[in-house]
Amino acid sequence: MRVGAGAHEPRQDVPQEVRDPHRAAFEDAPVGLAILTPDGAAIRDANACLADLLGYAREALAGTSLATLREGAASEGIEIWRRRDGALLDVRVRVNGGVLAVEAVDADEAVRAEQNRDALTAAGLGEWRWDLGSGRIGLSRRAAQILGHPPGRSLTWPDLRGMFSEGEARRVRRVLRRAFARGRHYTLECRLARGGDGRSIVVGVRGEPVRAPDGTLTGTVGVLQDVTTRVEARDALLGREQRLRVATTLADLGIFEWHMLEDSATWENERMFEIFGRDPAEGTLGKTEFLYEILHPDDRAEVRAAISRALKEDEILRVSGRIRRGDGAWRTIDMAGRFERDAPNRLPRRLIGVVADVTDRRYAEERRTLLIRELHHRVKNTLATVQAIVGSTARTASSIEAFYEAFVGRIKSLAHTHSVLTEATWQTADLRALLANELRPYAGDAQGGLDGRVSLEGPTVALPSEIAVPIGMAIHELTTNAAKYGALSNRTGHVDARWSVEPGGPQGVLHFAWRESGGPPVAPPRRQGFGSRLLQRVLSTQVEAEVVTDYAKEGFSLTMRAPLPARDESLNPLA
The missing domain is CATH 3.30.450.20 (PAS domain)
Structure with missing residues (x-):
């Protein structure tokens, strides 16, 4: 003053x-x-x-x-x-x-002190000044070391521009023009070829325009730093994050962070919103809303216990539960995550984890278990059927040749029924196909079809596997008896098979009628063979059918009424 x-x-x-x-x-x-x-x-x-x-x-x-x-x-x-x-x-x-x-x-x-300059150098910062009048760029010792040029006013703008690629030089000029026009400081990162050795480096620059008292721009000053290692590490981290996102997307995993103190969550990808059936505009879910509004009540205690255990023992959280989506559907999820701490022995601040919708997988596992159990049951029944065929055929056969003929025929019939079931993924067998397969060898025409000696009339009926095997065996026995003793044993006989489905039961009641005519005179059998026992006992026991047989002189007939069981869709491997 x-x-x-x-x-x-x-x-x-x-x-x-x-x-x-x-x-x-x-x-x-x-x-x-x-x-x-x-x-x-x-x-x-x-x-x-x-x-x-x-x-x-x-x-x-x-x-x-x-x-x-x-x-x-x-x-x-x-x-x-x-x-x-x-x-x-x-x-x-x-x-x-x-x-x-x-x-x-x-x-x-x-x-300001000399130690400050030493501190700048220790921090990797080099000072520089660019005078517009002379076009010279002054470099401190550290700045010169970073750029590969001698310290002092050894560098010009054309020299510096030659260190950039053409695209990078244009970008740097745009940043400088914008900073000069606004009269504000600026920061940028740019890649250049270092002087001397031409090594590619990334430089972080901070600058401030300098003006004369009358406001005229005279130059710019600032600091620069070699940030190559940091940028490469950042790019590598971004690359890893991108690969992680791609991997989680392909694996249908949702990524989340739960911030414990605020009880708020960040959902890192779209899959999280898809799993929970929420629109991004609705926001995410905190722990309270997840536990008491989204999670199934029966699963809450287990999930809370798993969270407490992971916190107490500092282990990975692994838990499953059922959630109600935004559209009201219930889905099953698997969740895994780890609690992150700011420092050892401190309370965690956040949980980082992934979520997978495993509803379809769990359903497939349950269905596979049912299929295996059902397979065991059916194999056991099939072996029991084979055992019965062996014993009964042996008791009624008059010779080894007769035993072989009857046994092989019955096994082939059983095998055919199983083939039909296998083609339908072990679910159903078509009644017409079972009849045609048995009758075609005895009444086939030149083209392998059925001629006038056999009539098949009825709607399409898919027999569930549990009744297809005994009905298939019954059809085989009826056909064999007709070929040996009945309408198919001469050239004039006729077999008429008709069926319909009447109301009743889960899937209706099958009404099946087998009538023979034009064959040799019929008389009731003097003893009960395997075929008779199968028609009476097996159909009654396994199919719960009402069976009526009539050995009228003009031809044998059989009437059967059997309830059709409901199909178990959980056993369908294609469902």
Whole structure:
């Protein structure tokens, strides 16, 4: 602060050596001045600039001890003084003879020191200045080391531009033009070929436009840093994250983070919203809403216990449960995650994990278990049927040849029925196909069809596997008896098979009628063979059928009424 010479009257006790003409220079000095006592410990007189700087009246400073004003040294050449109001002030102090000069120090200068430059170097930061007038770029030692050029003003803009690719140079120019137009600082990362060895590096730059007092742009200053390692690590991390996202997408996994303190969640991919049937506009779910509104009530205790166990034992959380989607459907999910801590022995702050919708897989596992159990049951029944065929055929056969013929025929019939079931994924067998297969060898035409000796009439009926085998065996026995003793044993006989489905039971009641005509006269059998036992016992027991046989002289007939069981869709491997 400059104080005019006329602002204060000259004091009479001012020593002769500073009286006119020196008095005016003392009063008008732009820095604070004080005349010290002979021992240099106190102020004898002070000019207005020093009084204003320290917040004192000039008269009050006379006789003031320097020790009262000084608080200590800040750095080289800079001291800390205390103003009258208690505020601290950084000042530069010089003593020449008995005159003390005190000048306020700019805040930036107060913290500037050679050690600061060392700190910049230690941090990998290099300073630079670009003067638009000369076109030269000044580099500090560290900046020059990063760019591969000598320190000082050795670099020009054309030199620097040649270190960039054409596309990168255009991008840097756009950033600089925008910063200059707005008069604001700027930051950018750019890749360039280092001078000398041509090694590709990435440089982080921070700059500030510099303007003359009239506002004219004169250049720009800033710092730069080699960030190649950081950028490569960041790119590698982004690459890993991208690969992880691709892998989780292909695996149909949802990724989430649950922030424990806020009880809020972040869903990292679209799959999470798909699994829970939510629109992104609806937001995500916290623990409270998940446990008490989305999770099935029967699964809540198990999920809470699993979370508590993972927290207590610091282990991976693995849990399954049923959730109600936004559309009301229930789905089964598997969830796995790990609690992350900021530091060892501290409470976790978040849970990072993945979620998979395993509804279809669980259903497939349950269905496979049912299929295996059903397969065991059917194999057991088939072996029991074969055993019965062997025993009964042996008891009724009159010779080895007769036994072989009857046994092989019955086994072939059983095998055919199984083939029909296998082609339909072991679900059903078509009644017409079973009849045609048995009757075709005895009444086939040249094309392998059925001629006038056999009539088949009825709707399409898919026999469930549990009744297809005994009915197939019954059809075989009826056909065999007709070929040996009945309508198919001569050239004039006829077999008429008709069926329908009547109301009743889960799937209706099958009404089946077998009638023979035109064959040899019929008489009731004198003893019951395997075929008769099968028609009466097996159909009654396994099929729960009502069977009526009639050995009328003009031809044998059989009527059967059997309830059709409901199909178990869980046993269908294609469902």
